């Protein structure tokens with residue numbers, strides 16, 4: 001990761017009057033990382049020749065997918081009217097799965113650059129991020145990006161932006177992160193408009209953690225923004241949510257390589273190293289104070305990230321189970337949002353039930369496990385968390401369909417979201433149709449301009465978390481954007497559909513669905529399995545059932561397979577070879593009752609091809 005830190009001491013505390021803390025907020029792909037990189041160049045922090053594309057996106061997967069997962073902070077010098085300033089830029093993740101991290105990064109700033117693609121206009125995450133910034137009382141600088149594009153319509157979108165946040169369209173800055181046009185003017189504007197941080201330098205120290213990353217060599221690196229007081233190396237600090245205390249081994253600023261300093265004062269943004277090895281001990285949103293002189297009240301806003309989507313992860317080769325467990329333990333050090341517990345499946349063996357913030361989080365985690373730890377995994381169909389109340393008033397939380405209670409059920413509650421969709425108005429009909437088919441309830445609709453509309457729906461999380469966005473995109477020729485946030489729960493008519501092979505239930509294929517959709521699931525799954533499972537020596541019925549009621553049925557006809565029939569008498573060694581080969585093949589089979597199911601069948605049946613979020617956005 002980072003090379004050895006250069007030691008060029010930064011003054012113990014910078015005068016808050018010359019500090020500007022800001023972040024860039026934007027819809028995905030509107031060019032936030034490109035602009036951030038350009039700013040690093042313009043301020044001379046990163047020389048041109050050292051510039052890797054997207055300097056701030058450190059993880060390989062981030063770079064490949066062009067998305068920002070973990071926020072980072074960088075300090076940049078800038079001069080205006082003969083005065084020197086220190087600009088702290090905090091990079092925020094753009095995807096809806098990571099909203100909590102965005103909101104913490106925003107809370108560390110006084111201002112935000114609201115970046116909008118001049119060829120696309122305002123999108124759903126532009127709005128969602130703008131609202132978050134407004135809730136944090138940030139000064140907003142509206143900026144149109146990519147003005148070098150031939151398709152850019154700066155006039156039109158400057159008007160849209162001005163209408164949204166108030167002000168004059170002429171005041172909306174125009175830049176290109178790619179060519180660098182307008183970037184220096186933007187840096188000037190940041191100094192002029194964003195207020196300097198304010199805090200009490202003599203009060204007990206309070207610093208907010210807005211990011212925590214695990215570094216193999218340095219342990220957990222915690223990014224903080226000092227609100228009051230100051231922090232210095234070698235003193236003992238305390239985490240206010242857990243009261244755990246640690247020694248500050250190193251403290252400094254990223255510019256952008258970690259540079260140790262003699263301390264951090266009011267308004268400063270930097271990093272801490274305490275030697276802890278687990279990001280859970282240094283949680284995003286927590287307040288750091290001084291153990292000897294602790295603050296009385298922690299800063300506002302600390303929430304444990306809540307997993308929204310669950311999936312079972314199983315090694316294809318059972319012998320890899322210990323590797324998977326170790327890999328999850330390691331990933332957890334760097335991902336406070338990841339939760340998991342061991343589980344066993346009759347069909348898939350030993351594995352883990354893992355909770356994620358969303359589908360993207362799931363995919364990234366799975367990809368890292370496969371790539372960094374060389375694992376081949378089966379992941380079961382993702383599901384949300386249900387709360388089941390039994391007749392005897394007992395409440396059971398279900399994150400795995402096969403644990404759905406058998407007893408008498410009084411009611412089932414499912415998580416809900418409020419979703420905002422932005423799209424050209426010609427697609428309103430198609431969008432409403434899609435939302436209705438997903439059990440959505442219309443919340444309202446507003447026109448942002450003559451031809452663009454914002455539609456709000458309340459929908460069950462289970463209905464949107466998997467394939468909704470892809471379908472929305474295809475129904476709107478890619479023009480719609482979506483943002484959602486958790487919004488309570490509702491009682492719903494849900495049932496568990498089981499899949500049986502020769503009368504034996506296969507737990508990995510069970511699913512909790514709405515009553516009206518149970519039949520479709522049953523037909524789809526039995527049909528798929530009929531294609532995927534090879535013929536056996538006997539007939540194999542495949543059934544879908546709700547309780548004891550069969551709702552769909554297929555069957556695989558018997559085959560009498562005599563492999564040796566091919567070797568007309570003759571060569572005995574050839575016969576042996578064939579038998580050996582058949583044995584090899586058997587190894588990759590799972591036995592479900594008497595039925596041999598190839599591993600590939602599980603993989604294929606559980607990877608819902610039509611519902612895979614291929615666009616990742």
Ligand SMILES: Nc1nc2c(ncn2[C@@H]2O[C@H](COP(=O)(O)OP(=O)(O)OP(=O)(O)O)[C@@H](O)[C@H]2O)c(=O)[nH]1
Nearest residue numbers: 029030031032033034066067068094146176177178
């Ligand atoms: N023509 C042009 N393309 C740009 C400009 N800025 C960014 N791009 C391109 O737009 C795409 C998205 O840019 P990114 O910087 O990765 O977008 P982002 O908003 O950071 O995306 P996330 O980090 O995932 O939120 C990339 O293909 C960039 O090359 C620009 O000023 N002009």
